Amino acid sequence: MKKDKEQIDNSPMPRREFFRKISKAIAGAGVLALGGAAATKVKGNKSASLYWQIDPEKCTQCGRCETSCVMPVSAVRCIHANKVCGYCDLCGGYYRTNAKELNTAAENMICPTGAIQRKFVEDPYFEYTIDEDLCNGCGKCVKGCSSFGNGSLFLQIRQDLCLNCNECSIANVCASGAITRVPYETAYKMKDQA
Amino acid sequence: MKKFLNSLVLLLAGWKAAAISRFPRPDFESGYQYPEYTYAVPNEMLWDIIDVAMLLILMGIVTWALYKKRTRGPILWSSVVSVAYFGFFRGGCVCSVGSIQNVALAFVDNSYSLPLAVFLFFMIPILGAFLFGRVFCSGVCPLGALQDLVNVKNYRINKAVAGALSVIPWIYLAFALLYALTRTRFIICQFDPFIGIFRLGGDIGMIAFGVILLVMSVFTGRPFCRFLCPYGALLSIFSSVSVFKIGITPKPCINCELCHNSCPVDAIEAPYGNKVNESNRTGVKRLLAYMLIIPVLMAAGGLLMRQAAPQLARANREVRLYSQVMYFEDHPDGEMIPEVEAFYSQGRTLEDLISSYEEVHKDFRLYGTLAGMLIGLVIGVKLVRLSLKRGRKQYEIAHSRCVACGKCFSYCPQNRVKAKVN
Ligand code: SF4
Ligand code: SF4
Numbered sequence: 001m002k003k004d005k006e007q008i009d010n011s012p013m014p015r016r017e018f019f020r021k022i023s024k025a026i027a028g029a030g031v032l033a034l035g036g037a038a039a040t041k042v043k044g045n046k047s048a049s050l051y052w053q054i055d056p057e058k059c060t061q062c063g064r065c066e067t068s069c070v071m072p073v074s075a076v077r078c079i080h081a082n083k084v085c086g087y088c089d090l091c092g093g094y095y096r097t098n099a100k101e102l103n104t105a106a107e108n109m110i111c112p113t114g115a116i117q118r119k120f121v122e123d124p125y126f127e128y129t130i131d132e133d134l135c136n137g138c139g140k141c142v143k144g145c146s147s148f149g150n151g152s153l154f155l156q157i158r159q160d161l162c163l164n165c166n167e168c169s170i171a172n173v174c175a176s177g178a179i180t181r182v183p184y185e186t187a188y189k190m191k192d193q194a
Numbered sequence: 195m196k197k198f199l200n201s202l203v204l205l206l207a208g209w210k211a212a213a214i215s216r217f218p219r220p221d222f223e224s225g226y227q228y229p230e231y232t233y234a235v236p237n238e239m240l241w242d243i244i245d246v247a248m249l250l251i252l253m254g255i256v257t258w259a260l261y262k263k264r265t266r267g268p269i270l271w272s273s274v275v276s277v278a279y280f281g282f283f284r285g286g287c288v289c290s291v292g293s294i295q296n297v298a299l300a301f302v303d304n305s306y307s308l309p310l311a312v313f314l315f316f317m318i319p320i321l322g323a324f325l326f327g328r329v330f331c332s333g334v335c336p337l338g339a340l341q342d343l344v345n346v347k348n349y350r351i352n353k354a355v356a357g358a359l360s361v362i363p364w365i366y367l368a369f370a371l372l373y374a375l376t377r378t379r380f381i382i383c384q385f386d387p388f389i390g391i392f393r394l395g396g397d398i399g400m401i402a403f404g405v406i407l408l409v410m411s412v413f414t415g416r417p418f419c420r421f422l423c424p425y426g427a428l429l430s431i432f433s434s435v436s437v438f439k440i441g442i443t444p445k446p447c448i449n450c451e452l453c454h455n456s457c458p459v460d461a462i463e464a465p466y467g468n469k470v471n472e473s474n475r476t477g478v479k480r481l482l483a484y485m486l487i488i489p490v491l492m493a494a495g496g497l498l499m500r501q502a503a504p505q506l507a508r509a510n511r512e513v514r515l516y517s518q519v520m521y522f523e524d525h526p527d528g529e530m531i532p533e534v535e536a537f538y539s540q541g542r543t544l545e546d547l548i549s550s551y552e553e554v555h556k557d558f559r560l561y562g563t564l565a566g567m568l569i570g571l572v573i574g575v576k577l578v579r580l581s582l583k584r585g586r587k588q589y590e591i592a593h594s595r596c597v598a599c600g601k602c603f604s605y606c607p608q609n610r611v612k613a614k615v616n
């Protein structure tokens with residue numbers, strides 16, 4: 001007994017032990033506090049912000065979607081909302097504004113990769129389809145369509161191509177702040193789908 | 195790549211009529227049917243479960259290898275699996291290092307709801323560090339594992355230099371928190387040197403930086419972990435006071451020095467005799483005096499960062515947009531850059547922009563001050579600890595720095611004896 005007491009008085013060990021216990025307790029409380037506080041912010045998978053999407057109403061086709069994605073070919077593709085399309089012969093998203101002749105020669109096309117296919121439906125309507133393997137998300141057709149047509153073409157991040165970066169590198173440079181995180185329900189933000 | 199398996203298909207039917215309808219919807223007479231497109235939505239839920247399970251399994255394996263088997267073998271395999279799965283297969287996102295920002299963002303942005311998997315990726319390694327030390331860093335973090343796998347030699351970096359450099363992760367952490375809390379951007383993700391390597395593509399500058407770091411890690415262990423990783427800084431707090439602690443050997447150390455050079459992160463400290471024998475009282479006095487510099491440094495850091503807030507805020511979208519729009523308003527004949535064009539075409543008003551500009555500045559002043567105080571605190575604590583020299587009789591692990599790689603085990607002759615006996 002007496003020896004024990006002496007040791008306490010002379011040796012710094014018990015004090016060190018005490019500090020160690022205290023710091024352990026503080027750290028434990030820290031883990032609990034941090035975990036508890038962050039846990040209140042957790043949402044179920046249905047409403048958690050899991051995916052990146054372009055808001056087609058905000059996008060101004062600045063062209064950065066084509067070049068800023070981390071993928072070699074952007075995960076952004078043009079989507080055609082056929083039900084909004086006017087099926088026009090003189091398609092603002094198909095022909096260049098300064099096209100000399102309205103034939104399907106490459107120099108008259110807006111699309112630099114020839115990704116837009118045109119099919120005659122019935123007089124005077126034409127159906128336009130995007131070949132997604134060719135589209136690179138440049139948005140040129142979208143610009144044409146929204147300036148001169150019904151705005152049925154729009155750009156969107158394709159979930160099957162997107163790597164789901166923790167922060168989308170296009171969102172960082174998007175000129176119109178159109179790219180945001182969305183939950184599962186709106187994993188695709190479509191045009192005129194309120 | 196990750197999404198070719200389980201895809202839930204979301205059927206998208208029924209677009210509403212166009213808002214801008216320059217041309218009416220055609221009346222087809224030939225019985226034309228609108229094409230129906232379906233767009234695949236990957237089953238994120240399933241992948242989340244697999245990811246978290248992988249995290250737990252690998253951390254379990256590492257802990258078991260460290261505490262029960264006391265060998266590095268399983269850790270090495272865990273590293274290979276981690277680099278292959280979390281790195282190359284899953285493309286590096288989301289990782290625990292980046293999750294700091296998601297958690298920070300969730301506190302300030304109500305429109306952002308934290309996914310459960312991200313929360314778990316943030317908390318599980320911290321909990322692991324509190325219980326067993328940095329078992330996550332050991333062979334589970336793909337960034338650390340990648341550096342570990344290429345490591346050959348352990349050239350020791352000068353103590354003073356290493357000490358000074360070890361402040362960087364904290365500064366990085368402070369800035370990452372600042373930019374996440376002000377909803378500006380995720381700098382940890384933007385400046386991740388290894389993600390480009392995992393994805394075999396991306397920003398060339400960052401890939402080059404990653405390659406440089408990997409070349410460095412051949413000669414000295416884990417430069418990214420030691421001198422950059424903000425999550426490692428966070429984990430080091432918890433690992434330094436962890437409940438269970440890794441020892442080089444369970445047997446008494448015989449001070450042979452064989453382990454000293456085996457540590458890739460220079461976390462093994464040599465025995466050290468305290469020459470000056472201070473009385474308790476003067477020691478406490480000295481400590482109190484040192485403690486006084488901490489608040490001073492914190493105040494200085496806070497003030498400095500508050501001063502710098504307007505400069506720092508320039509990284510924010512709204513602040514940049516504000517100056518771009520202002521510039522255009524002053525030079526209306528100049529070229530309209532896409533940002534300004536978007537601003538007008540979205541019909542936003544100047545008042546709206548100004549108020550959000552001020553909002554962001556306010557945030558930057560507040561969080562900038564706090565970030566500065568954090569940096570001051572860390573520097574202060576580091577300085578105080580430099581001058582508090584505690585004697586050591588044996589080779590000991592500095593648990594805050596130890597990444598639990600288990601490399602020292604096989605160097606200790608005490609461990610070998612045991613291996614032969616068994
Ligand atoms: S970066 Fe933004 S504005 Fe530019 S094309 Fe993409 S979504 Fe549209
Ligand atoms: S113009 Fe650009 S966005 Fe439109 S289909 Fe062609 S590549 Fe895609």
Ligand code: SF4
Nearest residue numbers: 069162163165168169
């Ligand atoms: S999240 Fe990544 S992969 Fe997806 S669109 Fe953005 S940058 Fe491209």
Ligand code: SF4
Nearest residue numbers: 331335338419423426
């Ligand atoms: S310190 Fe290294 S191993 Fe640990 S979390 Fe950071 S990068 Fe990963």
